[in-house]
Amino acid sequence: MNTPELWQFTSSHFNEKARWALDFKRVSHIRHSLIPGFHVPAVKRMTGKTHVPVLKLNGAAISDSSRIIEALEAAYPDPPLYPSDPDQRRRALELEDYFDEELGPYIRRWIFHVILPYPKFVRAAFVSHASAAAQLAQRAMSPLIGVIMRRQMDISPATAEIARNKTIAAMDRLEHELQPSGFLVGDRFTVADLTAAALLSPLVRPPEFPYKTPAPVPEPLAKIRDAVATHPAYKWTLETYRQHRGESAEVTAQSSAARIKTDASQTATTGR
Missing domain, CATH: 3.40.30.10 (Glutaredoxin)
Structure with missing residues (x-):
């Protein structure tokens, strides 16, 4: 293989x-x-x-x-x-699909609306691994790439507000779905937990996330994180990363x- x-x-x-x-x-x-x-x-x-x-x-x-x-x-x-129990497996896959559709695209739109005005931070997040020549090329193309990203992700103040509401709704759903075990399905870590935590990572920014951004977090993003830091889903994501992210x-x-x-x-x- x-x-x-x-x-x-x-x-x-x-x-x-x-x-x-x-x-x-x-x-x-x-x-x-x-x-x-x-x-x-x-x-x-x-x-x-x-x-x-x-x-x-x-x-x-x-x-x-x-x-x-x-x-x-x-x-x-x-x-x-995937859980071995058929009912639990079906539930885990349903939650994976829910977070894929109802959280993933919206948290992305919301966060990019906030960070695209800060091209240095965007470059640090996505290009810091690349060669100096590649970073220079991306910097030169940054204004055009920003325009394309706004168009492809339908980013505007109005759509960003919708995305914010959808993200908070998904966080509320996560809180509601949590079992006494601390997992979303049954009593062990499943694809549902992995999906929810991974898709919340741009907002929560857990210390265990494998790629660090060598630039300060823009103030608007820091304020958003502070505003949701007490939400149970935010705290759960931090703990899920701490316990289950593991090594590369x-x-x-x-x-x-x-x-x-x-x-x-x-x-x-x-x-x-």
Whole structure:
């Protein structure tokens, strides 16, 4: 079996969802960290789409974080993310779908509305891993990329307010769904917990998130975080990361080093 390869953005919550599943299952894998906007050619060649994450597994290029986890469950069943009990499994998958649809796109829209006026912070979050030349290229293209991202994610003050309300509603739903065990389904960590925590990570910014942003958090984002820091879902996300995020299963491969460097200088602006 070839070593799985993950094509990702470092600071994307749907990418974090796929990355966390690989790490949770201790699946040794190679990561290719791309730059938003420049990644399109490489990703489109693999999947015909422009979205990351993409996992190359057993010769197949799999896009969409939920499909990636489904494939990992089949190829690496232990430790499981799907409950063995049919009812619990159905509930976990329903919650995964709910957070994918009702939290993921909206928290992304809300956070980007806040941070896009701070291009240095955006570059630090998404481009700090890249070469100096790639960072300069992204800086030059930053105004255009910002326009494209606003259009693709439908970002405006009005849609951002809707996104804020949807995010808070999802956090309230998470609080309501929590079991006495502290998990969303049954008495163990499942795909539902992983999904909810990963998709809340752009707001909560847990210390265990694997890629640190080497720049101060913009004041508007800091104020938002302060405003929701007492919400049970916020506190639960911090604790879930602390207990379950674990260590990285990323490995390096000399044969892929040149390709990583090349692809990191290329640049979907969104992902699932």
